[in-house]
Amino acid sequence: MSVPAHGTGSRTPGIATRGETVPTVPPAEKAARETAVDVSALLERGRTLATPVLREAVDRLAPPMDTVASYHFGWIDAEGNPADGDGGKAVRPALALLSAQAAGQAPEVGVPGAVAVELVHNFSLLHDDLMDGDEQRRHRDTVWKVHGPAQAILVGDALFALANEVLLELGTVEAGRATRRLTRSSRALIDGQAQDISYEHRDRVSVEECLEMEGNKTGALLACASSIGAVLGGADDATADTLEKYGYHLGLAFQAVDDLLGIWGDPEATGKQTWSDLRQRKKSLPVVAALAAGGPASERLGRLLAEDAKSSDFENFSEEEFAARAALIEEAGGREWTAEEARRQHTIAVEALASVRMPQEVRAQFTALADFVVVRKR
Amino acid sequence: MSVPAHGTGSRTPGIATRGETVPTVPPAEKAARETAVDVSALLERGRTLATPVLREAVDRLAPPMDTVASYHFGWIDAEGNPADGDGGKAVRPALALLSAQAAGQAPEVGVPGAVAVELVHNFSLLHDDLMDGDEQRRHRDTVWKVHGPAQAILVGDALFALANEVLLELGTVEAGRATRRLTRSSRALIDGQAQDISYEHRDRVSVEECLEMEGNKTGALLACASSIGAVLGGADDATADTLEKYGYHLGLAFQAVDDLLGIWGDPEATGKQTWSDLRQRKKSLPVVAALAAGGPASERLGRLLAEDAKSSDFENFSEEEFAARAALIEEAGGREWTAEEARRQHTIAVEALASVRMPQEVRAQFTALADFVVVRKR
Numbered sequence: 001m002s003v004p005a006h007g008t009g010s011r012t013p014g015i016a017t018r019g020e021t022v023p024t025v026p027p028a029e030k031a032a033r034e035t036a037v038d039v040s041a042l043l044e045r046g047r048t049l050a051t052p053v054l055r056e057a058v059d060r061l062a063p064p065m066d067t068v069a070s071y072h073f074g075w076i077d078a079e080g081n082p083a084d085g086d087g088g089k090a091v092r093p094a095l096a097l098l099s100a101q102a103a104g105q106a107p108e109v110g111v112p113g114a115v116a117v118e119l120v121h122n123f124s125l126l127h128d129d130l131m132d133g134d135e136q137r138r139h140r141d142t143v144w145k146v147h148g149p150a151q152a153i154l155v156g157d158a159l160f161a162l163a164n165e166v167l168l169e170l171g172t173v174e175a176g177r178a179t180r181r182l183t184r185s186s187r188a189l190i191d192g193q194a195q196d197i198s199y200e201h202r203d204r205v206s207v208e209e210c211l212e213m214e215g216n217k218t219g220a221l222l223a224c225a226s227s228i229g230a231v232l233g234g235a236d237d238a239t240a241d242t243l244e245k246y247g248y249h250l251g252l253a254f255q256a257v258d259d260l261l262g263i264w265g266d267p268e269a270t271g272k273q274t275w276s277d278l279r280q281r282k283k284s285l286p287v288v289a290a291l292a293a294g295g296p297a298s299e300r301l302g303r304l305l306a307e308d309a310k311s312s313d314f315e316n317f318s319e320e321e322f323a324a325r326a327a328l329i330e331e332a333g334g335r336e337w338t339a340e341e342a343r344r345q346h347t348i349a350v351e352a353l354a355s356v357r358m359p360q361e362v363r364a365q366f367t368a369l370a371d372f373v374v375v376r377k378r
Numbered sequence: 379m380s381v382p383a384h385g386t387g388s389r390t391p392g393i394a395t396r397g398e399t400v401p402t403v404p405p406a407e408k409a410a411r412e413t414a415v416d417v418s419a420l421l422e423r424g425r426t427l428a429t430p431v432l433r434e435a436v437d438r439l440a441p442p443m444d445t446v447a448s449y450h451f452g453w454i455d456a457e458g459n460p461a462d463g464d465g466g467k468a469v470r471p472a473l474a475l476l477s478a479q480a481a482g483q484a485p486e487v488g489v490p491g492a493v494a495v496e497l498v499h500n501f502s503l504l505h506d507d508l509m510d511g512d513e514q515r516r517h518r519d520t521v522w523k524v525h526g527p528a529q530a531i532l533v534g535d536a537l538f539a540l541a542n543e544v545l546l547e548l549g550t551v552e553a554g555r556a557t558r559r560l561t562r563s564s565r566a567l568i569d570g571q572a573q574d575i576s577y578e579h580r581d582r583v584s585v586e587e588c589l590e591m592e593g594n595k596t597g598a599l600l601a602c603a604s605s606i607g608a609v610l611g612g613a614d615d616a617t618a619d620t621l622e623k624y625g626y627h628l629g630l631a632f633q634a635v636d637d638l639l640g641i642w643g644d645p646e647a648t649g650k651q652t653w654s655d656l657r658q659r660k661k662s663l664p665v666v667a668a669l670a671a672g673g674p675a676s677e678r679l680g681r682l683l684a685e686d687a688k689s690s691d692f693e694n695f696s697e698e699e700f701a702a703r704a705a706l707i708e709e710a711g712g713r714e715w716t717a718e719e720a721r722r723q724h725t726i727a728v729e730a731l732a733s734v735r736m737p738q739e740v741r742a743q744f745t746a747l748a749d750f751v752v753v754r755k756r
Contacts, residue, residue, distance in 0.1 A: 158569075173551065176551070
């Protein structure tokens with residue numbers, strides 16, 4: 001077993017402590033400034049255009065599912081009072097609107113696509129949190145914790161069905177094509193969750209298996225988000241496929257950064273516990289890359305994790321014990337490999353854009369979003 | 379609160395014991411013989427044409443979901459050995475093929491619709507069994523019992539996605555229309571399950587609420603099954619809507635019979651425990667009708683069920699205690715009201731057929747299937 005070679009990049013790990021920025025990612029804020037793209041404004045536009053349509057869709061749900069879904073989206077608190085919760089980064093809606101513009105249409109053409117993708121994304125969050133036993137999301141108790149497992153299943157199902165409804169009620173040929181692509185992405189999403197669960201029960205997972213799982217869990221839906229507006233705007237299949245390629249690799253970059261944040265992220269920013277992924281024994285990229293790297297640190301890590309898997313005291317591990325494991329992962333090169341993987345996937349994503357004709361401004365915005373994804377801290 | 383009046387039918391309950399045929403339902407076997415329709419052959423044709431396509435679809439699932447789904451469908455046992463399990467009555471596939479013929483097409487045109495409807499039906503069974511804590515289905519342990527809750531959620535999700543995939547990959551305008559109708563039915567199905575769950579926590583449910591819930595849980599998908607083949611075969615919306623009406627009321631008749639079998643059914647035939655719905659405290663039609671009827675038996679039943687709801691010993695109730703409750707439901711008129719409701723819905727269903735032009739043979743087959751639904755014993 002060996003770590004797949006990246007094109008470039010040293011394996012020598014840098015010294016970095018928890019909460020520090022992911023090291024040596026592209027200077028995206030600088031790039032964004034050069035091309036005059038305001039990423040926050042782009043994300044905000046996605047939120048502003050998609051949220052009212054999303055809320056209208058959720059309002060169609062029969063009680064109490066409408067309430068449960070509104071809690072999940074952060075629109076109300078557990079007592080049912082209006083809230084201004086954290087609805088997530090909203091990268092997907094921003095991509096969907098941009099992709100409509102890539103096909104020469106107004107961003108509004110992408111709105112039903114943005115809403116459908118958000119519905120599928122949140123369907124998967126509701127079910128995954130229950131399956132994984134995760135108690136917190138976006139700084140709040142998860143739906144199954146507050147409203148019980150049955151509501152988490154039911155409302156997840158309802159959001160999944162709504163996603164197709166929102167597209168198909170457009171009644172156009174393009175909507176049928178968009179639904180077909182969304183369905184393919186949803187299936188990949190489910191495959192990815194199945195792989196994720198099965199890997200938990202295994203001692204070893206290869207880097208290739210981890211990348212395939214992450215491509216399914218994160219890449220496929222970002223691929224759909226990046227093409228769905230274009231499909232609704234009448235783009236041909238070749239254009240849609242290329243935009244999907246951009247989104248797929250953007251998703252892999254996104255997930256690599258997520259895996260870094262899952263170990264070394266600042267809890268204040270991520271809303272997760274310290275060493276979150278290590279507490280959950282997640283076989284994320286830094287871990288599998290470190291285990292595959294070979295050498296003394298890698299071997300020590302392997303022995304330690306094998307012991308942990310049998311330990312009955314794992315729940316009570318101290319901060320220092322998790323910190324020691326994180327340090328070993330870093331020493332074995334898992335942190336730097338993952339950061340380099342994020343950069344590599346970012347490059348493939350941005351290069352894919354080159355073969356699609358689109359307004360220069362839209363291209364700059366796609367690029368700035370890709371840059372944002374790899375420098376974010378939450 | 380009062381029981382809605384049927385057009386006809388005495389409330390005086392007959393004397394009937396568990397396992398006996400549902401009283402005074404239409405003489406369907408006789409009717410079927412008169413029109414020379416072999417209902418078993420019709421169901422068998424649905425199974426024969428749909429199952430290979432269904433298996434091909436399930437084979438697309440990533441491991442271990444393909445195995446879990448194959449277990450659910452009864453194609454393999456819990457150890458993974460080939461099995462010839464009970465795949466259910468297969469009323470829905472039979473309806474989907476017939477509906478293609480109603481539009482003047484070959485039955486084969488309805489196959490993707492039959493498969494999609496079966497996938498949605500089984501998605502809902504997987505999730506509902508988990509939410510309801512049901513441990514047995516079709517004489518075997520349910521998926522969550524054998525493979526765990528996460529697999530039940532995941533494979534349910536996957537079947538739901540596959541349903542849309544199977545239709546949309548046809549790539550036709552008709553497939554888009556069929557998917558839209560299937561999505562609407564799926565949403566109703568989910569609404570119905572939400573109502574079912576919320577009713578469990580309430581002391582009283584009205585007959586109207588129960589009928590609405592059953593229309594969502596059972597009527598909506600039978601409506602879709604009865605029209606989807608016609609939609610795929612190019613039928614207009616008015617024809618599809620009328621076929622949906624047939625299926626919807628057939629579904630209500632089906633569910634009324636199910637509710638009778640859930641209390642008075644023969645365990646050997648149904649594969650469920652004796653007094654199954656009473657053990658689960660289900661507020662099914664016979665119960666809500668008996669409670670709404672008024673009079674001494676109705677009031678005695680109301681007091682008894684209110685006590686049961688608080689009883690800590692309910693799990694250990696004897697056969698006799700359940701039999702006493704069933705007798706009270708019958709004495710209050712709940713059994714006869716439900717049997718009459720089945721007949722009434724059957725009549726509406728068959729009458730709806732009259733306004734659709736279709737080959738006389740196809741009409742006779744639709745009618746025979748409706749007759750079958752109300753005389754079945756499992």
